[in-house]
Amino acid sequence: MSTETERGLSHNKSDFDFHGRALDNIFDDYQDMLANGPVGHSDKYGGFWYITKSEDIFNAEQDPDTFAVGPSMLLPAFGTDVPLIPIDIDPPTHADFRKILLPMFTPMNVSKLGPGMRETARQLCQEVLAAGDVVDVSAKLARPMPTIIFSRLAGYPEQDWPIFDRWIDEIIYERTAHPETAYAAGRELNDYFDRLLDEREKAGPEADASNDLITQLLKAEVKGRKLTREELLSYCYLLFLAGLDTTAWAIRSALWYLAGNPQAQQQLREDPDLIPTAAEEFLRTLSPVQAMARTAKADTVVRGQEIKAGERVVLVFGAGNRDPEVYEEPNEIKIDREDNRHLAFGGGIHRCLGSNLGRAEMVIAMEEFLKAVPHFERANNDEPWHGVGPLTLKIGA
Amino acid sequence: MGELWVDGGRCQGHARCWALAPETFEIDEEGYAHVIPGRENSGDEPNVRKAIRNCPERAILERETDDAGEKAEEVSTS
Numbered sequence: 247m248s249t250e251t252e253r254g255l256s257h258n259k260s261d262f263d264f265h266g267r268a269l270d271n272i273f274d275d276y277q278d279m280l281a282n283g284p285v286g287h288s289d290k291y292g293g294f295w296y297i298t299k300s301e302d303i304f305n306a307e308q309d310p311d312t313f314a315v316g317p318s319m320l321l322p323a324f325g326t327d328v329p330l331i332p333i334d335i336d337p338p339t340h341a342d343f344r345k346i347l348l349p350m351f352t353p354m355n356v357s358k359l360g361p362g363m364r365e366t367a368r369q370l371c372q373e374v375l376a377a378g379d380v381v382d383v384s385a386k387l388a389r390p391m392p393t394i395i396f397s398r399l400a401g402y403p404e405q406d407w408p409i410f411d412r413w414i415d416e417i418i419y420e421r422t423a424h425p426e427t428a429y430a431a432g433r434e435l436n437d438y439f440d441r442l443l444d445e446r447e448k449a450g451p452e453a454d455a456s457n458d459l460i461t462q463l464l465k466a467e468v469k470g471r472k473l474t475r476e477e478l479l480s481y482c483y484l485l486f487l488a489g490l491d492t493t494a495w496a497i498r499s500a501l502w503y504l505a506g507n508p509q510a511q512q513q514l515r516e517d518p519d520l521i522p523t524a525a526e527e528f529l530r531t532l533s534p535v536q537a538m539a540r541t542a543k544a545d546t547v548v549r550g551q552e553i554k555a556g557e558r559v560v561l562v563f564g565a566g567n568r569d570p571e572v573y574e575e576p577n578e579i580k581i582d583r584e585d586n587r588h589l590a591f592g593g594g595i596h597r598c599l600g601s602n603l604g605r606a607e608m609v610i611a612m613e614e615f616l617k618a619v620p621h622f623e624r625a626n627n628d629e630p631w632h633g634v635g636p637l638t639l640k641i642g643a
Numbered sequence: 644m645g646e647l648w649v650d651g652g653r654c655q656g657h658a659r660c661w662a663l664a665p666e667t668f669e670i671d672e673e674g675y676a677h678v679i680p681g682r683e684n685s686g687d688e689p690n691v692r693k694a695i696r697n698c699p700e701r702a703i704l705e706r707e708t709d710d711a712g713e714k715a716e717e718v719s720t721s
């Protein structure tokens with residue numbers, strides 16, 4: 247008899263996965279899980295409990311003592327077994343590390359970046375137009391825009407940008423099928439930051455004026471001391487992976503939807519003020535981060551299901567964001583949906599640090615693309631939603 | 644109607660309140676929100692209701708002031 251049966255599990259999706267191709271057509275599965283077994287167990291990745299109801303996810307996020315992030319919020323790991331700062335750090339130390347960069351990501355600070363972001367988006371949209379009638383907008387806009395914007399903010403030298411895509415692909419997207427590839431790329435990324443930090447430290451105080459994220463980290467103090475090299479590397483590693491890929495995914499998803507829905511495209515062209523509202527709806531329905539892991543620190547019960555201390559727990563944001571108890575017609579993408587308390591950026595003490603930047607980039611990308619490109623549709627009309635990979639659009643008048 | 648406030652223990656700086664009702668909410672330099680002094684009674688305005696309904700942390704609360712005892716109660720979010 248399986249442990250699950252002994253523990254009275256009524257409904258179970260033991261092969262539930264939330265990575266890669268497993269996400270294709272995941273939304274029917276989510277509805278089934280929400281209706282018939284909102285808490286269940288999957289055997290993937292060493293085994294984990296999944297939580298799908300919006301309310302349960304919210305409650306878990308608000309209770310970091312029971313639902314801790316250590317040893318890792320990423321399941322499986324992100325090409326390294328070092329705890330990533332600050333997402334893999336639990337209270338009380340977590341707040342000290344997080345505080346360092348909070349001021350850089352306030353909406354006011356992000357809005358100062360606005361003109362530069364818009365200029366970048368405009369240039370990339372011109373390159374889309376110049377590329378012909380059938381264009382991969384993922385390669386031309388969705389991926390380069392966040393890379394350029396975040397790299398400037400963080401202080402990654404411009405000549406290095408072209409190699410970033412490979413590290414992202416290998417660490418984030420190969421880690422389930424080819425973990426050894428992800429770990430090899432993880433070591434390359436770590437070495438890259440080790441060299442970058444050496445150069446910055448050698449450059450000395452003059453470089454401090456640049457005020458980028460790396461400078462902030464080098465200047466920062468935690469409990470009256472500077473960060474160790476290991477801590478700096480861990481923070482840099484996380485920022486790189488979190489800052490570049492999620493935003494690319496969000497922009498790509500928005501363009502995928504609009505390309506397949508000329509009416510929505512028209513509505514946003516006529517009423518650009520609606521774009522931020524639409525962005526929230528894309529974040530809800532096509533969330534770049536579909537799930538994040540926790541570890542139970544004590545025995546606990548969620549919706550009648552017992553979870554033992556030490557077991558892994560996955561909060562399925564993508565399912566919670568389509569919970570019929572919270573959203574009317576949860577599977578409908580309504581670009582003018584006003585009540586949209588979604589879980590896309592997580593919540594509680596680990597809320598996505600870059601959410602204000604991600605939102606701004608998404609809105610600016612949509613605004614500039616709709617302005618620059620008079621009409622666009624999917625080259626392959628039946629193309630399902632993928633957060634990654636090419637997105638080929640027919641561009642025209 | 645009660646007096647509007649942001650529970651600092653719950654607010655995590657999503658800034659939805661500021662995006663939706665900037666005339667009522669301010670964000671400090673670490674990204675956390677508070678009600679602009681003098682705007683504590685704007686809870687009935689449509690933008691403020693929208694901010695309350697969209698705050699992911701349910702951190703925007705109303706302090707009941709009609710009774711003698713000061714009692715903090717979460718605004719209905721449905």
Ligand code: SF4
Nearest residue numbers: 654655657658660698
């Ligand atoms: S929306 Fe809520 S959590 Fe976000 S800043 Fe406002 S009060 Fe804080």
